Amino acid sequence: MVRAPCCEKMGLKRGPWTAEEDMTLVAHIEQHGHSNWRALPKQAGLLRCGKSCRLRWINYLRPDIKRGNFTSDEEEAIIQVHAMLGNRWSTIAARLPGRTDNEIKNVWHTHLKKRLESSSKPSGQAAPKRKAKKPAVAASALEGPTSEPASSSPGQSLSTSSATGYSMASSLENTGSSSSEEFQIDDSFWSETLAMSADSSGSGMESSDTFGVDSGAPSSSNDEMDFWVTLFMQASDIQSLSQI
DNA sequence: AACAGCTTCAACCGCCCAGTC
DNA sequence: TGACTGGGCGGTTGAAGCTGT
Structure with missing residues (x-):
């Protein structure tokens, strides 16, 4: 053909x-x-x-694009969803309102991947040579309505401060982990999670729209994805509760 | 001040899939 | 049913900017 x-x-x-x-x-x-x-x-x-x-x-x-640095919540969300789904950038993007798959992909490759890799290495060889630095380049090129001055300041780390006023759903905020802590899935996570999913199956799980996003995607093709995302979020709640 | 190396990110490429005819 | 098209996705690239020496 x-x-x-x-x-x-x-x-x-x-x-x-x-x-x-x-x-x-x-x-x-x-x-x-x-x-x-x-x-x-x-x-x-x-x-x-x-x-x-x-x-x-x-x-x-797109008018609903949110520009500027990623918040630590967003970064955590990316890490967590990526841990479950892999390089499903569009799916991850659907969970982060205003963020594009391309942007998430870039952030992953430039910041988060290194962060995870370095955290898995023995301490001492971790930190990148440089701190994250500049404001988004192109944002300044477009004086569009949605382009906001990148909130970064010299020396700002990759766990960005957010000037956007946006925050992720509380399920993430309640994970009890600071932005510098790395997400890890351990055995207890899976045992708790799977047990919980069994409980909740058929009993009306929370909306799959955990982040308050209407992904707009038909549910049929994303059911599996939503299942895992929801599962994960609930597991996060479990972990946070266990830390109280 | 100048240069080299590194980092970032917008944009492109090629493939895949779903829809249509 | 198969050919074809358009849209979408993930991977990759390269220019621009930044940092260290």
Whole structure:
């Protein structure tokens, strides 16, 4: 089967988006929506392929995007869900309102993965050479309504302070672990968790929307995912209770 | 001050899957 | 039923910025 290339390369622009292109794209989507990504750039007069437009919109221009550093709660959530699901970035992103899969992926590879790796090593060789530093680069490029000045200050660690006012659901806040503590799954976790899941099965588990997110995804395909996420969150509650 | 090395992140690539004809 | 299309996802890349020497 001959598959057409995702977009004709000829004459299409690549690379960083200009503010003008951003404005054009946003204006077009606000006016017409994005029912057809492939046709969109032509309709909007953009010399970009549809995929590129989609990516730009999803990862950067969407009005509900939350920019700026990740809160420690968000980081914890990523670590925890990643521990269960692996590199299911879109699924993880669905649990973090305003965050994109791409952003989460980047944070994972640049911060969290190293953090976990270093924590698993013998103490002493852990810390990255440098502290996290700059504000989000591109956020400053786009003076959009949702771009907020990255709240980082020199020397700010990767467990970012949040100026967003956003906080994760209390289930995470109650885990009793500070942001610097690493999440670990031990045997007691699974025994407690599985026991609990047996109890709760069929008895109306809490909404799968543990983070207060409406992922918008049809439940059928995400049932399994939701199950594990919910399971995990409940287990977190168990652990926090046991620490009281 | 200049340079090299490192880090970050926006953007691209290619594959897969679901929907449509 | 199979071909085809469009959208979505995860992995990777490379330019820009930052830090250390």
